[in-house]
Amino acid sequence: MELIKKAGLAVLSLILACLCGEGFLRIAAGRFYTPKIITEGYLRPNSYLYQTLKPDSSTPVARGSVDVNSEGFRGRAVSRKKPDGVYRIFVLGGSTTFGYPQGLPATEDTYPFQLEAELRKRLRTEKIEVVNAGVTGYTTRTSLINFITRIRWMDPDMVVIYHAANDAIAIQREEDLSDAVLNARSWPSVWESVRNASYFLLELNYRYYRRFSRAATVPRAKTDQPSSVTLSAYENHLRGLVSLAKQAGVQVVIGNEATIIPSGCAQGRITGPDRSSLEAMEGVLCFSMDWYFPHLTVPGVRKTFDAMAAVQQKVAAEYQSAWVDMNPRVTKTPEYFTDFCHNRPPGARQVAAAFADVIEPQVARALAGKSEP
Numbered sequence: 001m002e003l004i005k006k007a008g009l010a011v012l013s014l015i016l017a018c019l020c021g022e023g024f025l026r027i028a029a030g031r032f033y034t035p036k037i038i039t040e041g042y043l044r045p046n047s048y049l050y051q052t053l054k055p056d057s058s059t060p061v062a063r064g065s066v067d068v069n070s071e072g073f074r075g076r077a078v079s080r081k082k083p084d085g086v087y088r089i090f091v092l093g094g095s096t097t098f099g100y101p102q103g104l105p106a107t108e109d110t111y112p113f114q115l116e117a118e119l120r121k122r123l124r125t126e127k128i129e130v131v132n133a134g135v136t137g138y139t140t141r142t143s144l145i146n147f148i149t150r151i152r153w154m155d156p157d158m159v160v161i162y163h164a165a166n167d168a169i170a171i172q173r174e175e176d177l178s179d180a181v182l183n184a185r186s187w188p189s190v191w192e193s194v195r196n197a198s199y200f201l202l203e204l205n206y207r208y209y210r211r212f213s214r215a216a217t218v219p220r221a222k223t224d225q226p227s228s229v230t231l232s233a234y235e236n237h238l239r240g241l242v243s244l245a246k247q248a249g250v251q252v253v254i255g256n257e258a259t260i261i262p263s264g265c266a267q268g269r270i271t272g273p274d275r276s277s278l279e280a281m282e283g284v285l286c287f288s289m290d291w292y293f294p295h296l297t298v299p300g301v302r303k304t305f306d307a308m309a310a311v312q313q314k315v316a317a318e319y320q321s322a323w324v325d326m327n328p329r330v331t332k333t334p335e336y337f338t339d340f341c342h343n344r345p346p347g348a349r350q351v352a353a354a355f356a357d358v359i360e361p362q363v364a365r366a367l368a369g370k371s372e373p
Helices: 002-028 111-123 140-149 164-168 177-183 192-196 201-214 226-245 273-293 298-316 345-371
Strands: 043-046 050-053 057-061 066-070 087-093 128-131 158-162 249-257 322-325
Touching: 002 201, 043 111, 087 111, 087 140, 087 345, 111 128, 111 345, 128 201, 140 158, 140 226, 158 226, 158 345, 164 273, 164 298, 177 226, 192 201, 226 298, 249 298, 273 298, 298 322, 322 345
Parallel strands: 087 128, 087 158, 158 249, 249 322
Antiparallel strands: 043 050, 057 066
């Protein structure tokens, strides 16, 4: 009996500690603490697309909110039927397009929103729609399925493809090509539902996996050579997406994701001449290299993204599509990035401007054609 009382007291103490921790983090959020991403408000599992945005939802995040329209896209309302005379652009990507809430908490901060505003300003017309079809975690494979099952039927004039990082992360070995499909679920587990609703549990979950999971518990020999599986899968999915779009009469623009890959890392610190400019974020950069790419050295990560850029250029040339390299266009400092691939608002504006430079002439010609009798 005494043992039961002690066990009950221990459980009660644990619950109270969790409640206190939750209360403290809720109060601290937006002041001196940035919550780990809360996904339950705007994401839901999907058997075909891994996950989709929850239609007609608004989820508060630090310093902003994630607002999803009735069609399941982040941003203002958009009709399924394209309005007469409108040039419609869908932007496909992962969280760098969707807008990672830690760096881009407001819809207005995302580069698709900024791209629409920039094109309308340059061409002096409201007859341009840019729809943010990015979703956290999406790869070229999920965007390919998204295009086939949803976007194609909303009559796009152009698609902008902005994918690289998630493809390099999600597909590293042969088994990754099938495991994502075989293990897909259309609902979250009980633990995931509880965890995603709690700042405290998300923080514990993050710290646990940072310390004990992935590279820390599954040692893998690192190489400085890109995975052939990653590159072949990326080319296959990208070519399929571009080919289907072009067959449907949709123009394509491919963007190479802007990234910060440090010169090298050791013991969580940057080793190289770039340390002075990146010291403020060296912890997150070096952690990202080990966490997301346990099979690669830092030079191997850089070579992987260079090889993916070459694939983009190859596919763009084959299908007579535009290609934009964001790396020389986005400033590589902590003021423009939150981590190795996610932008802050100034970085997102630079991405939007770079895309606008290439897209503007195409839209101008198309709108001129639409206005002719």
